Amino acid sequence: MTITRLLRLVARASIASPINLVLFSLFVIVVYMHFRPKPPVTLPTDSAPVVFRTFTPTSLIEFNGQGDKPVYLAVRGKVFDVTPGRNFYGPGGPYENFAGRDASRGLACQSFDDEMLTKDLKGPLDDLQGLDEEQLENLGGWEERFLEKYLVVGKLVAEGDPEAPK
Template sequence: MSFEPKQKVELDAPKDDVISIDYLSKCDGSHQDYPTYVAIKVCRAQVYGTRQAYFDQQGTVFDVSGNKAYGPEGSYKVFAGKDASRALAQSSLKEEECRPDWEDLSDDHKKVLNDWYTFFSKRYNIKGKVEGATNM
């Protein structure tokens, strides 16, 4: 996965607003009065002796409003208005996989999730954190 955008993107300074799950759900690209958001958790690895454990570091909300792929007719509409961490980790477009839990996934999937977080962070403005994220 290439992390750098083809054209340079000027991003705003990240915001740390608290965004409720209810508000996030309205940011699904179908409401003109709301932006289009996708939330992603990045999982950080912590090594304990010979074991590696992952823990949730972020519930970061990205503004993807400018990308039609996340709109109502877009190929990635399934991610809009949700914490899509599990689906992204599994490279899945299934509605039922668009949820925040990822802890039971393989290390390979956790790496993919972290790669998606990096990909989004180089392209989209960070608008805040999902209410209840463990890093708050």
């Protein structure tokens, strides 16, 4: 056996060995994974920008979550978009009677009864008279929670207020 023949035999045996084929296959896979084209990044679709606006009780009532409408409610004159909490504030939720309404008195009193809601939508806003210190503190806690969690989309003014939409 000549040296040339021996080298060919060794070369053929070492290149074609099963371990070398496995290692080469892994190398090819790693190179492919590293250099393959990346799928294009898809940006999340944002909802339409919300414009801060002025609401009256009659214009706020339409934002009660019925159909495709967002769910808004007011606390101390601030109107919050609580649509992300639709399960709580939307139709069928435990706080659904506050949707599209001023929820200040009901939240302060921790009551979901209909008598906590202003009956005369064209009358003055609830000035929260008659609430004790504990109820006002409770309302402040709710307001803080809403400010942390939800977007303020407007303010609530009485019908006939100079700032009321025409």
